[in-house]
Amino acid sequence: MSGWLSPDSATPPKMSAFSRYLPILDWGRRYDRQMLTSDLVAAAIVTIMLIPQSLAYAMLAGLPPEIGLYASILPIIAYAILGTSRTLAVGPVAVVSLMTLAAAGSVAAPGSAEFIAAALILALLSGLILVVMGVLRLGFLGNLLSHPVVSGFITASGIIIATSQLKSILGIAASGEALPELITTLVSNLGDINLPTLVIGVTSAAFLFWVRKGLKPLLMSLGLAARPADLIAKAGPIAAVAASTIAVIVFDLEAKGVKVVGSIPQSLPPFTVPLIDLALWQQLAVPALLIAVIGFVESVSVAQTLAAKRRQRINPDQELIGLGAANVAAAFSGGYPVTGGFARSVVNFDAGAETPAAGAFTAVGILIAALLLTPLLYALPIATLAATIIVAVLSLVDFKTPLAVWRFSKSDFAALITTIAVTLLAGVEPGVVSGVVLSLALYLWRASRPHAAIVGRVPDTQHFRNVRRHSVITNPHVLTIRIDESLTYLNARWLEEFVLEQVAEHPDLQHLVLMCSAVNGIDASALESLEAINHRMVDAGVQLHLSEVKGPVMDALQRSHLLEALGGRVFLSQHQAFDELTAKVNRGDQPPLPVPPPSH
Template sequence: MLARYLPILDWGRSYNKQALSNDLIAAVIVTIMLIPQSLAYALLAGLPPEMGLYASIAPIILYAIFGTSRALAVGPVAVVSLMTAASIGQIAEAGTAGYIIAALTLAGLSGAILLAMGVFRLGFLANFLSHPVIAGFITASGVIIAASQLKHILGVSAGGHNLLELVESLWHHLPETNPYTLVLGVTATAFLFWVRKGLKPALRKMGMSPTLADVAAKAGPVAAVVVTTLVVWLFGLNGQGVAIVGEVPQSLPPLTMPSFDLDLIRALAVPALLISVIGFVESISVAQTLAAKKRQRIDPDQELIGLGAANIGAAFTGGFPVTGGFSRSVVNYDAGAETPAAGAYTAVGLAIAALALTPLIFFLPKATLAATIIVAVLSLVDFSILNKTWGYSKADFIAVAATILLTLAMGVEVGVSAGVLLSIALYLYKTSRPHIAEVGLMQDGSEHFRNIKRYEVLTHPAMVTLRVDGSLYFANARYLEDYILDRVVGCDGIKHVVLMFSAVNEVDMSALESLEAINHRLASMGIALHLSEVKGPVMDRLKRAHFLEELTGKVFLSQYAAMSELGPVVGKAAPNAAE
């Protein structure tokens, strides 16, 4: 029972020297990558750079204790950092103490929400979010994030909560572009793009081992940080208007306290919920993908507890909302991490960096951090989701397109809210119109029944068999009622209607009332209503009501038995591949 809530007691029992060696190597590689990335995401959230390091230390350790993924790396991520800036930017001004307190409080609220969801086993709620819709939101957010960082590349003051505001602000401030900042920013961005795709193959051609080439490629952002920092320091470019990080406190994460002011909590409650949901969906997707590669298991409810603990830890150690990141987790996995201990070792490396290396980044240009963000988030942008959904499902396409457009035009809060609502609306739309097929007996000598519009099947002119492909509940019960009545009205020869319930797993009270209405309406037309292939749990529930007593027809064990008793098959339907 204790291991259920403390997975460290599970994998910790079998921890050995080989796992230690692999985890340490992975930790070194991930630490190198996370130093500039953590600073950059703090900048994206509008917070002091050191808070990015703080948010990557205690949360990783807490997740290692409570999380179930062996490879997930927890910390600041681009989308959550942007949502953090959008949420608290409406409450306090960036750079003020109130802004920092709001960030701490947002992390605490997010942690509490995730923890509560985990304790009450509500991880299934994330299944209601359509993955195409989430992909559309992340794509639009990536575009906004990249656009928001252009001000640092250009060296101008610009702002906005959506793409339109950002573009307009950048356009007005374009004449103020600092040429030194522009050269640094463009060069760093181009270098990082090349590092991502071309450095590793180039090193391999030079004879370097795959492991060293991989480490060198992951260290690319660190090289960009070192070189641009030296350039600014040597040539005194900060005196020429190049914005730099400046003084960063040389310390371990401090003990902090989120605010318990009720007005602030009410203002942050909805953003905290949205951040929790989006962060969990992103994290669980990455965790399950990586776990599947090693045939490991992820417990979604325990993941909620792990992420909740990580965010609460961030709130009390000077951080801001965190979740499992895609890029850092993939690097962690590829580097050979075997257990969550790799994350704990990464936290130690980042703590050393926060304690000893922060004076070295005084002259680090913000343009380099902006370049790091741009290169990272553009890998998340995938407009091909529009083409995929258009070809597969027009309803999914409309939902994805609406999410992307609303996010770009109105900001991330409206976009993510729209994404959640559209996911639920999409589910309700699809389930409110269950597929109903009129079926007949196959002519191959079997007892199988198939759609009369797809196969040449045998039917009876006085009998209509409808296969209901979905559970019946309040949202779709009337649809079934209308479908049946539309089918039989005007067909005087019909004497029997058989509902084939082989795919029906649930019949709620509203659906029961609709079945009763169908029974009465058909009886008034001289048509008997029958059921076939009713599942045990559904039959048990129907027996508790008076429906079976009032049913004008019978309940058959199989559809073949229904057809055999109600009349011989004499008709034939032609195939129609269009449906």
């Protein structure tokens, strides 16, 4: 039941359709004081975490730090209204920030007005792409990127991001989108290390790593309960920001070469209209599509994981609309592309967020910070923000998955390693493209080589299993091939060749049965291959039979001429087919010999 009506009321069809696109109408009508309290607490925790992250990720994207704050206000509210996840925290994230830097950097210098305009266009384009995909219910397209490929891309991106931030930790210049160029420029400028910056950066990173792993156990050993200890530990970046900012002021470290954030405007998010330049839009269209797809895959993975923990569900198609609206809102409020962040969402979940209203309250907290607190951030060292990014993204680097994938599937491992290598050596966009191409290529390769097995009957049962895996009963005159995939143009030729190869290896064969229990569909190309197989069997004096054909497949076959020309029968069960055909060959009944073609 959705909308404002009571459970006993009949929901008008228009309200059901309307509330599908406005999930707030579903959870909003049940909102109560307990939910409000939980959401406010969660929002306070996430706001504290999000302020330094927003500044850091904006600078990672090559943008002024305030744009990170702007991207954390209206986009969050838009998602709270239209998104289906109760705990997903939307805003700037590391991978999308890096992709924004790569895409906008291809048309303008980072930090320039043209660069900011390109970032707004990327937000608008990716938002529109997501909305259109959601309206067309294309949420399933997120499945085209396999998990190993996504894991490889995120791992490689984490390594690139962490490496790119070393320049701010060391206080030196470095550039490049790929790992070789980054390392080369870092090494060449090591002689310019700024010692105060290095001390701040290393100290902040060490503190943040310790806070992540060691502060919670320490607080619990002092008698604090687990949940408060965990929430305090999550607020560690604020302590690093405060301590390093105070150090810069007290010791006048800016005069000693320590780079600081500087002046941040105290203002509401501005109303911005993305530049209407068709040539520029065309140039940024493909990067925007990649940002949309990667952002959606990352976001929906987090949302589904957290929803499952509370036995809730999300709607991937509506998630597309919610994330698309968030990006459109970013484009018109001075932001840049956003998506659901893993770390923030987990904190939001652990802090007890009950509904998307927690996100809206977080947006209010960020708005207050943008209006009142930005003067306090003037002396915030860039090195501290770099340390914040490094600690956050290194949690994305996963070296366990490649080992697990290697043991499970060599082809998936090859795709994962290729994605990592291309991303590290060539940059983010080539890495994303290679990941998409590899995912599709792997799917097509697997679909073109379906699993098929020769089966026999398990003794004293009516079950049929693979002859290579089980001790089963077979008959040299009756061959059963179980097809374990739907039949399409991708695998039709393979099936034809496989069947003819097996028939050639059984010279005494009289009956061939195709067991179709796992065949859920058949297209015109596969039908043509079945007809070709049937003609070949007739020519060879072998009867072709089908068994366990599902209803929709039988409906399709009845609209064709295959059943009329079929040399054998269609059996309801494989057990019936094996019993009747075995009895037939034991009686000595031979299939009719092929009629020779008329002589001319």
